[in-house]
Amino acid sequence: MAGALDAVDGTLRVAERIHANLPAMSSAQVKIAELLLEDPTAPLDLSITELADRAGTSPATVTRFCRQIGFPGYVQFRVGVATDAARGAVDDDAWRADIHRTLEPDDTPADVLRTVLSAHIRSLRATASVLDTAQSRLVAERIASARHVDIYGIGGSAALAAEMQSRLYRIGVNAHAWGEVHAGLASASLQDEGTTAIGISNSGRTKETIEMLAGAKSAGALTVAITSRSASPLAQLADVCLLAPVPEQYLHPADLSAKHSQLFVLDVLYLLVAQRDFTATASRIAASAEAVAGHRRAD
Template sequence: MPRSMNTGNGAIVSRIAERRHAMPVALARIADLVISHPTTPAELTITELAERSGSSPASVTRFCRSLGFDGYTQFRVAIATELGHAAAEHAWLTDIGAEFEPTDSPEKILRTLLNVHVSGLETTREGIDLDAVGRAARAITASTHVDIYGLGGSAGIAQEFQRRMHRIGISAHAWSDVHDGLASAVLQSESSVAIGVSSTGQTNETVQMLAQAGAVGALTVAITHDDESWIADIADVSITTAAPVGYLRPDDMSVKHSQLFVIDLLYLLIAQQMFDPATRRLAATATAVSGHRRPRKLNSRSPEARSELQEEAS
């Protein structure tokens, strides 16, 4: 039966490093190669590994057996498995983050998520420049058109803000394609406002669209977590949201909630400044779609529902 060993993260390479000083010269050369390049056994045949390390296939076999394996095949499988585990752990840490473990319970994940999202909103509230938000709101209220640029996850934020602006009667477009966005940006003027949404502030296409709108006279607004970023530097007004925390990278949903928080604040300040027309338009748009909503279903246990059922039965 093949002998086995712990194949946890780095276990085999660590074992080799621990035993290397006691190995004969030929085996030590193999050890040095594997320690320096752990993927080598998974990539090379026994003959190739022997040539690469300046030893022989027989030495490679002795090397494998000294580590507790029956031969090179079992050693290669164990190394490949260990590398796969390490790659999976690296991917988890990179894309999900250290706050969550693959074995966490749903309750623990829920608590951690809640803390992260609440923290993001509180951080945004504490760091937001209300003067900058107020300037942007006044400019949007007085504008003839608002262009909103955002790619990837920020495109959803841009579209949501466009819908809100549209409902209270502000001409606005959201652009997530750089060609369409640039074509719109170049048509803006001093009576326009252009908004670029970029969490990192480094999205090239969003910066290009915002810069183009600014070049023709539009007031430019950046919504980003980095007030020293590229997009913040070129904008007339920069509104800062919470930075991503160490989970769900690179598309942290708590960042999206912070961005939604900011556009909600902008929306309400704008609606305040145009209260009468905004309320009329909100009422009109609600009425326009009311026929597409089903009436609320009565609770079958309520007196009203029982009365209706009795009338229908009679």
């Protein structure tokens, strides 16, 4: 998996890597994750075999776990743990207070602001750390060359589908957003090998979105899932899954930190599509801006 965040920001903590990758971990890897989130410095005192024994797994699983969160092996993983520990206990305590914080009924407005900001930042960092840039480029190429692009989403995801459709249409992509299952199924049935279909669902379990994406896949379209869980039905159905993980929800399972992660993935795809013919993209955006200029008040 080719996450991009480390190329931008080398300060991603081990715990943040673990939270970001939890949705894609096997049950055996989750045991290791839970142990390390409870005792972050354990690897400094344990060999790979001892850590595996404590987690009830095997050394090979520990090695796969290290690779899953971005380290080549256990030695490099221990260096990452040591680096985090060297940042200092005071800084670590403050960071832990923010990353594990949930909304409480007696929180002050300042507490609420800090909780929400922390949740949204963590969601974006988690998404950037696991987003597969090679797969994203492939999807962008297929979108740019597609005869027709369908984007499916229900509820809050429908708004994101509509936003992506508007952006793509403005730069010359024949895109359509569907938030109503009957219309979406009808459009899905008209897809073929020259089309692309995208399903957006945080849980990956939204029945209507799964049905629409399944219809498009049966008709021959390249199917793409944007979801927080790689093991979800939507992700398993799609030809390509782009993860938008949400480490923790602070109040509601569909909170806005999930939407920001999804929008982040969609924004990356949009810009990759726009790059393919930058001159034409700029020209179309300028033309559409000029078309509505008369409906804006002068300064």
